[in-house]
Amino acid sequence: MGTVAEAHLRTPKVHGPDVSVGAARAFFLDGHVHALLLVDRDVLVAVVERADLEGVPDAARARSVGAVTGRVAAPGDDLETTRRAMAARGQRRLAVVDAAGVLLGLLCLKRHGRGFCSAADVAARDADRAAHQVG
Template sequence: MATVSDAHLRTPKVHGPDVSAGAARAFFLDGHVHALLLVSAAGVLVSVVERGDLEGVPDAARARSVGRLAGRVAGPGDDLEETRQAMATRAQRRLAVVDRDGVLLGLLCLKRHGRGFCSAADVAARDAERAANQVG
């Protein structure tokens, strides 16, 4: 059985727990971003914020106040196919992966077509393409 740990990205972009809603909105300007991971200095996942969570929230508010963990996290030992099916059914593209203590281990990224997951190589290629487009 394949597990979530077989497919999650191990170095997701993270932010501290005090990010403002305004800063979170700026992060979501990148269309590939589907989840903002707010992590404590100890590495514990504090909140997962999705774009829609920020609607109507003042820029100065803390983004963590509108995010949540329920329904937005998976364990590394969870069955990968069951998790993929659940994500596809909910039209959910990202799940944070945490251990039993809530420490962030990575991010599970469902591809747009819903049949597989993004790899570290996929992310690196997209970052390189974005950097090349900014130069030119």
């Protein structure tokens, strides 16, 4: 394996910095969603995980319960070291940011923990979901 830059998704879903906890909860209704990325002018301001929302009023700002520390990787980080650390922590998603905090993408560990989701994996899942919603 190489670096995080070789495996991260380059077009993750992002949200503005003022998303409410209620809206974040709705986003997490999709079981494939493990992290909500809050961005302000391309800079990552918080990564919100489902557990962060427990006991927080819907009207609160999701940014207030999210974090960056422990939820990001640099593009030059060793991919195998990062994979092992994510698997050990039970962490499925890491935002990928540059030295200035600009969001570059999202590293998505597959459920089995042995590899990462590709853009093709995500596109296939989105197409399957859309096909099932039409009927």
